Amino acid sequence: MFVEIYQRLLSEYGPQGWWPVTPPGERTPRYTGGPRDSAQRFEVAVGALLTQNTSWRNASRAIENLNDARLLSPAGIGGAGKNALARLIRPAGYFNQKAARLETLARFFEDGSAVTRDNLLALAGVGPETADSILLYGFGKPFFVVDAYTRRIFDRLGLLDGRAPYERIRRIFEGEIPRNARLYNEYHALIVEHAKRFCRKRPLCGDCPLRDRCRAAGAGA
Structure with a gap:
């Protein structure tokens, strides 16, 4: 069933091209x-942290500010100073907390630490979802990302039990679909797209491409 869901979503929405990064210039x-x-790859890690508890639009605005200030690098963030950094990332919310966490992340990359799940989880403010996003989207390692959209749709x-x-x-997920980073990347991106279009908090079930497979179909509009 998990593979079938992936195939349906891919047919409906097409490749998503994740993760968004800043092209040169x-x-x-x-x-x-x-x-x-x-x-x-470092930008992906920064974005994964900035998008915590906010929308990607807000995180993207913070990244634009870092780009404008020419600080989107481990050395740039590490040397910016917490107050200046907090001002730049203000659009992402929780800016003082995130500034401190970005400094820690920058030191981690500057030190050349191995980018492993255990090492990322040891950093302040990096939980499983953020760590797996960095590993999957930044470094092409096969860790499936579980977010609120994943829980909602598959519940x-x-x-599955979305409260698990x-x-x-x-x-x-990793037991139901082949262990492949490109597949995990595309699948999670498609989940996000489907949640935004149809499987919202109040779902739009009428034209949902998964309607015939959904036990909650008809609960929304």
């Missing part, structure tokens, strides 16, 4: 197929 992250070098489909612990849901 530009200031705004765009969906161009993910990072191509170490600078863009409504009756395929993060690791349990991640293991379900």
